[in-house]
Amino acid sequence: MGRIVAIDYGTKKVGIAVTDPLKIIATGLATVHSSQILDYLITYSRTEEIETIVVGLPKQSTGEPSETEKYILPFIKKLKSVLPGIEVVRFDERYTTVLATRSLLDGGYKKKDRQNKKLLDSVSATIILQDYLNSAK
Numbered sequence: 001m002g003r004i005v006a007i008d009y010g011t012k013k014v015g016i017a018v019t020d021p022l023k024i025i026a027t028g029l030a031t032v033h034s035s036q037i038l039d040y041l042i043t044y045s046r047t048e049e050i051e052t053i054v055v056g057l058p059k060q061s062t063g064e065p066s067e068t069e070k071y072i073l074p075f076i077k078k079l080k081s082v083l084p085g086i087e088v089v090r091f092d093e094r095y096t097t098v099l100a101t102r103s104l105l106d107g108g109y110k111k112k113d114r115q116n117k118k119l120l121d122s123v124s125a126t127i128i129l130q131d132y133l134n135s136a137k
Contacts, residue, residue, distance in 0.1 A: 002051030005041070006129030008093065008121050009056060009072050010034065015121030017129040018048075026129035028122035037075070038082055050086050053079065056093030056128045091132045096124040103127070 004023055008015035014037045016029040032040045044050070055076055058066035080088055103123055 002049035004052045004054060004129065004132070005029070005044070005050050006054040006091075006125045006132065007037070007056060008096065008125040008128055009037075009068065009075060010121060011068065011071050013121050015123070015125035016040070017122065017125035019129065019133065023051075023133065026126045026133060028126045031121045034071075034075075038078060041079070042082060045083060045086070050083070052087045052089060053083070054089050054091050054129060054132045055079075056096065056125070057090040059092060059094050061094070089132075091128055091135075093124070093128050096127045096131075 001021065003021060004019045006017045006026065008017075012034055013031050014034050015031050016037075017026050018029045019026055029044075030040065041050075041053070055072060058068045058072070060066050076088055
């Protein structure tokens with residue numbers, strides 16, 4: 001019984017979140033450079049069992065795929081080849097950055113902390129994962 005990992009993929013940084021072993025709560029795990037994400041996931045999978053990887057599906061407000069999608073699809077192809085036994089699913093990530101920013105504001109984070117892109121990416125991945133968990137119930 002493995003964990004679920006969520007990825008908020010960006011061309012420079014990738015936010016990562018993970019569930020607890022019972023798959024109830026999503027928690028921010030890390031933010032890594034996009035060139036290091038595969039190595040990070042391979043290393044993580046050696047110490048923790050990963051059941052599913054949820055990759056954010058960025059869409060514009062019109063429902064059309066966002067510009068980032070052209071970078072995500074090759075990443076997913078590589079991900080499936082280096083971790084072939086792990087299910088990869090997509091989940092709508094619209095407005096997660098806005099929600100992450102609001103969450104940091106509501107949490108009392110200072111402006112400087114809210115502008116920290118690494119923190120924002122990790123929180124965004126956490127929101128993607130929690131929404132995915134909630135939708136599966």
